[in-house]
Amino acid sequence: MTRVPRTASALLVLLVVAAGLAARELLPGAVGGPVGDGLYAVLVVLLVALVRPRTTPVVAAVVALVVCAAIELSHLTPYPAQVLERLPEARYVLGTTFTVTDLAWYALGAAVGGVLLAAVTPRPRVVDQSLRHLRSAGKHRRGPRVVPLVLVLLLAGGAVVGWFMWSETQDLDAKVDDARAAHAASADKVADDAVRADLEAAIGDAETVLAGTPVLDRLPGDATDARERLDRELETVHDSRVEFALAEAAEARTALEPARRRAEGVLAATQELREDGQGANEAVSAALRTSLDSADETLAATDEKALAEAGLARLEDVAAGLAVRLGDLEGATTDLLTAQDAVVCPEPDQVWFPQAGKLSEKELAPLPWAPGYAVRADVVDGLVKLNDAYRAHFGEDLTVNSAYRSYDQQVEVYDPEDPNPLAAPPGCSNHGLGTAVDLSMGPEGFDGDRYAWLKEHAEQFGWTHPDWAEPNGRLPEPWHWQSVKTPVEY
Numbered sequence: 001m002t003r004v005p006r007t008a009s010a011l012l013v014l015l016v017v018a019a020g021l022a023a024r025e026l027l028p029g030a031v032g033g034p035v036g037d038g039l040y041a042v043l044v045v046l047l048v049a050l051v052r053p054r055t056t057p058v059v060a061a062v063v064a065l066v067v068c069a070a071i072e073l074s075h076l077t078p079y080p081a082q083v084l085e086r087l088p089e090a091r092y093v094l095g096t097t098f099t100v101t102d103l104a105w106y107a108l109g110a111a112v113g114g115v116l117l118a119a120v121t122p123r124p125r126v127v128d129q130s131l132r133h134l135r136s137a138g139k140h141r142r143g144p145r146v147v148p149l150v151l152v153l154l155l156a157g158g159a160v161v162g163w164f165m166w167s168e169t170q171d172l173d174a175k176v177d178d179a180r181a182a183h184a185a186s187a188d189k190v191a192d193d194a195v196r197a198d199l200e201a202a203i204g205d206a207e208t209v210l211a212g213t214p215v216l217d218r219l220p221g222d223a224t225d226a227r228e229r230l231d232r233e234l235e236t237v238h239d240s241r242v243e244f245a246l247a248e249a250a251e252a253r254t255a256l257e258p259a260r261r262r263a264e265g266v267l268a269a270t271q272e273l274r275e276d277g278q279g280a281n282e283a284v285s286a287a288l289r290t291s292l293d294s295a296d297e298t299l300a301a302t303d304e305k306a307l308a309e310a311g312l313a314r315l316e317d318v319a320a321g322l323a324v325r326l327g328d329l330e331g332a333t334t335d336l337l338t339a340q341d342a343v344v345c346p347e348p349d350q351v352w353f354p355q356a357g358k359l360s361e362k363e364l365a366p367l368p369w370a371p372g373y374a375v376r377a378d379v380v381d382g383l384v385k386l387n388d389a390y391r392a393h394f395g396e397d398l399t400v401n402s403a404y405r406s407y408d409q410q411v412e413v414y415d416p417e418d419p420n421p422l423a424a425p426p427g428c429s430n431h432g433l434g435t436a437v438d439l440s441m442g443p444e445g446f447d448g449d450r451y452a453w454l455k456e457h458a459e460q461f462g463w464t465h466p467d468w469a470e471p472n473g474r475l476p477e478p479w480h481w482q483s484v485k486t487p488v489e490y
């Protein structure tokens with residue numbers, strides 16, 4: 001019988017352990033992993049020889065492969081994970097996960113271990129000449145028998161690696177298609193555009209991996225790494241789309257609130273006018289009511305809880321739906337304002353506003369030099385400065401004859417019988433908005449110094465003389481001045 005010298009196998013064990021640790025530390029993961037797996041199998045072969053020196057190299061290799069495969073396959077059960085949780089160092093023996101290619105590297109390592117063992121095993125010496133023929137018949141074929149086994153193991157390992165690389169290529173190919181579609185679909189739908197750039201880069205790298213020649217340009221596992229990276233980037237893009245849709249939905253919900261309050265106000269004001277026999281087209285009112293109801297329904301169905309539970313597709317639908325509701329509501333409100341304007345304010349330069357003449361005390365500010373007169377609070381400062389400049393030039397304050405007019409005051413000053421009325425119909429005057437004043441221009445009117453001075457200086461303080469009140473306008477009024485903030489359309 002031959003035996004492997006224990007000193008030789010012990011020395012090899014130390015060498016292989018050192019090589020394995022070095023491979024783990026020094027080589028990149030894609031190469032170090034397979035080399036480590038192979039060396040692990042070599043180590044098991046040598047340990048078998050160390051424990052049972054009479055074991056033949058073939059048997060040791062087969063035992064090692066079976067042991068390695070068993071350990072690898074054990075990761076399909078929950079037990080190794082339980083062991084690793086209590087004793088993390090056990091990963092050097094058990095590994096951490098099941099990977100099918102590892103089996104190929106174990107097979108290769110077992111074969112190399114077997115060859116190594118055969119190399120350090122002394123040739124059988126013939127002790128008894130009479131047994132020579134028997135021995136030569138049995139033992140001398142042992143050496144050559146290793147070669148086919150090594151070949152079979154190498155072929156099997158190669159086949160497993162080939163199959164694995166083919167299959168991971170298929171997976172990566174499909175993933176790249178998914179990723180391209182997701183990249184195209186996410187345009188203008190992510191909270192952070194950088195995540196799309198990252199996905200694009202990952203797609204480019206994955207395509208490079210796919211284009212590489214297996215084993216020469218890329219190692220087993222490269223395609224899997226590329227696919228896992230794509231998965232991570234796709235996840236990030238997905239999260240960014242959710243974030244974007246949530247923000248869009250929240251923004252539309254926030255904008256819907258004031259829009260629906262405004263619509264309610266316009267509806268209420270037109271209803272009052274209808275009762276006075278000045279109603280706008282009923283169908284336009286009905287359309288705004290419908291739009292308002294839809295907005296209410298959508299708001300109720302898209303509260304924070306509903307949004308939090310919605311998937312991405314639903315979320316993006318909701319965000320788009322809210323934006324449409326907002327657009328509809330604003331459009332329908334403008335339609336009703338326009339329809340009511342056509343009934344109430346006959347002149348094209350007059351605009352009907354439901355809030356005209358109905359400003360609250362809080363929204364108005366008194367003119368400090370003209371008791372009893374007020375304008376909208378946000379335009380008073382410019383008028384005060386204009387008056388200061390006017391006084392510096394003329395030595396007296398502007399003479400105010402009219403400023404903000406409440407709705408009742410508008411009713412009072414409006415005379416529908418007068419073909420050249422001094423005031424616009426109630427609701428149509430920008431005196432009702434608190435953005436107009438009538439200022440005395442003296443007897444010369446358009447030809448006087450006061451009008452000329454104001455024409456030259458009022459704009460710099462935010463006040464202007466409208467076209468309709470110019471000498472050649474619809475209703476020449478030198479005294480009517482208004483803030484540049486006066487709305488002229490919806």
Ligand SMILES: [Zn+2]
Nearest residue numbers: 436437438480
């Ligand atoms: Zn006026």
